[in-house]
Amino acid sequence: MSDASDTNGPVLAADGRPLKASLNRALRKQKMRALMLIAPLLIFVLVAFILPIADMLFRSVENTIVRDTLPRTVVAMSSWNSDEAETPDEAVYRALFIDVFLASEAKTHTRLGSRLNYETTGISSLFRQSGREVGDMAEVYEDQFEDLDARWTEDVFWAEFMGDPAWFAQAQGAEDPGPTFVLKDGISDVLPKTADAYATFANFVQVEDEDNPAAEDPWALVHAMLYEDLTEQDISGYDGFGADLLADAAAAVEGFEAPSYKSSFIDMDEDWASPEVLGTIQAYSPPFTPGYFLKAVDMQLTPDGIEAQSEDRAIYLKLFWRTVWMSLFITGMTILLGYPVAFLLAKLPMRQSSLLMILVLLPFWTSLLVRTSAWKVLLQQQGVINDLLVWSGLINEAGRLVMINNQLGTIIAMTHILLPFMILPLYSVMATIPPSYVRAAKSLGATNWVAFWRVYFPQSVPGIGAGSILVFILAIGYYITPALVGGTSGIFISNRIAYHISSSLNWGLAAALGSILLAAVLILYWAYDRIVGIDNVKLG
């Protein structure tokens, strides 16, 4: 009889193929089937949970808003050093003028303002005001051109002046938004800035407003750019449409009133000369910033580098520390209170233990909000417990205990709410400890206490481990209970994260705080694994 495995080299299956490949092929179907079973959940979690969270956490370092909103200013500012007493030169303010003008047309300047306001208060209103007033700065030029010839403010004139003849022919009278704008050949050589500004305008009108540029008056910015072109460029070579008007204008610009952008900005608000404001813009101009994380650990990124947050605003480290120690304390309390209950559950005969189990599970069947509110009723100064104590004469009316809206309230309510998460894993581990171990210990001469402490307890440690991890991780991210019964001294870091997500809308900071919390939990988990060993954790 010939045996496939007799041959040298890889072991072959009966059909002569390598056995390994055969086995893989045979198992592939199984693997595929297994994958298909988990696929719906996997895709759901990936799309609806993991990716959004990854995106959210990415916001903790992402900072393209300055660069996107003020691209020219960022470039112009790169050579300026905020340490110098000097304010930046005119070029920076000119870039700022164009950026703010465009941003105010796109209405993105307020968003940038509130973003930068997280770093330096006052910037938000500065941007809102500037957004309104850059229009006035540009209209100085528009008015002067209009005075020269009314056609300088006409939509059709500008469309024909700047647009490709073929495009213009189609666009005239076309329905909104009309054919895509095409710049006239050669106009960029003659009037580069004007052409650029008009093209931006036309594009904006078509894409954002869905209007026909041929029927829209151009922005005042175009006139400002035209003024610059006319003072800088030689337009004598131009003989296309509107050449006569342009020649007149070129002759007249000498006499135009042209205030410097710098002085206009500083006149508008002297904050535009403040190195703090400009330094903030510069410090936050890179696309990624450590600023949120620094803030989350009570530091700040200032124009002068990284500094500690001022005392009265440093709250996050304190909150993190409070979250951790209170979570540990609550975990300890649940062990102390839960261990005897789990022990009893595992010891009692079936009938009694099922009854007790129902009592343990009962809280799960009521809403978290209801349970927390119940504690509010019980613990408040005019509440049930205080009433009982006063009635029994243990305390007098003036000495009512403050048990809520502080750390005590959070600890009491959370210990109660998280208790089942300690009892259940403990119970399921204890239920697997055969009674013969304790009997053996006793028969070997151990007293009840020694038998418990040296034999039973070590075997229940995996349950304590599982319960502790469960309770601690739940506690460290707890939000509703501290928010309801914690007052100001009993709130957790998660309450602050929620505040930044829903009230202050500083998502970057919320993401940074969340990332730090996540990292802290992972580090604690790692440390736990090193000290206790994750193999020592059993859920049953």
Next chain:
Amino acid sequence: MIFFGQKKKNDITDREKGCLLADTETNDGFVVFDRVQKSYDGETLVVKDLNLSIGKGEFLTMLGPSGSGKTTCLMMLAGFETATHGDILLDGSPINNIPPHKRGVGMVFQNYALFPHMTVGENLSFPLEVRKIAKSDRESKVTRALEMVQMGDFLNRRPAQLSGGQQQRIALARALVFEPDLVLMDEPLGALDKQLREHMQFEITHLAHELGLTTVYVTHDQTEALTMSDRVAVFDDGRIQQLDPPDVLYEKPKNGFVAQFIGENNTLEGVVKEIKGDTCVIALDDGEVIDATPVNVSEVGQRTTVSIRPERVEYNKERLQEGAHTLKAEVLEFIYMGDIFRTRLRVAGSENFIIKTRNAPDQEKLKPGQQIEIGWLPSDCRALDV
């Protein structure tokens, strides 16, 4: 083996004395159950009026089907259950109110109950630690106990790293390391495979006799009981049905339950026809007449079940006593089992009459359908209760 060497010398005499005492049914044995009753629910008795005296150095086995009360007895002795009524005496003093850890009783559990979070060495030194024995003494005692069970190299292993047989040895060593007066074993070999079990039976018996241990051993396996014990107490329905050395138990069962429970057994039913001294004549239900030893029958006309061991049945007439009654039988089935032949016969209306014959060169191999005549010594055929 010099483990507990000093003690051994005394124990041999003690043991003999103990057996003697136990046989006389007095209450001065090393372990005494005195009219012990036990009920869990207050309605039924699990143990009914137990009287038992175990001599020092004796190896006593409690044998019985599950629910017969044997484990309850063991647990009462260990202190994990309290007797509802009656006294349990250890070395002359009542122990009913002494907690388990003060009884100084070594115990081997069914699933060994080795502490999984401790090494073998820690398991063994645990009983010494709780007795506050000095560290150097502990180490030498642990080493000696491990050597005693040939497990000297396993000091630092965890129980989970040991095979069933090895765990068994460690459990034994742990129960013996603090030199208890009494060792209890609760079906300690139940989880082992057949070969290992037989080997361990042998080892435990040797160890117990060598160390002069008083041992109470609980099992439901009759082979184990027969091979290991000095005496066997057969339990059923909360009572000891018979308490005797293995050979007596096997050859002279006192009632139908013991006869059925221990070893294989053929039964035939009939009526007592005549009793003369230590033999009687039984008329079987189909009219045939046989000789038997009266055990539980006292008067003529009483119904009885006679019991014959399959290996005591003869069909070779030359080997039968002269004048012995014989029965006609038809061979129904012949089973070759290697060392023995097992033949099923139709005898006196019963189709389940088994005989066993040794596989010897001159032994005739019966064929199905063959008509033979069978007989036995009256002393091997016992007339018992119905």
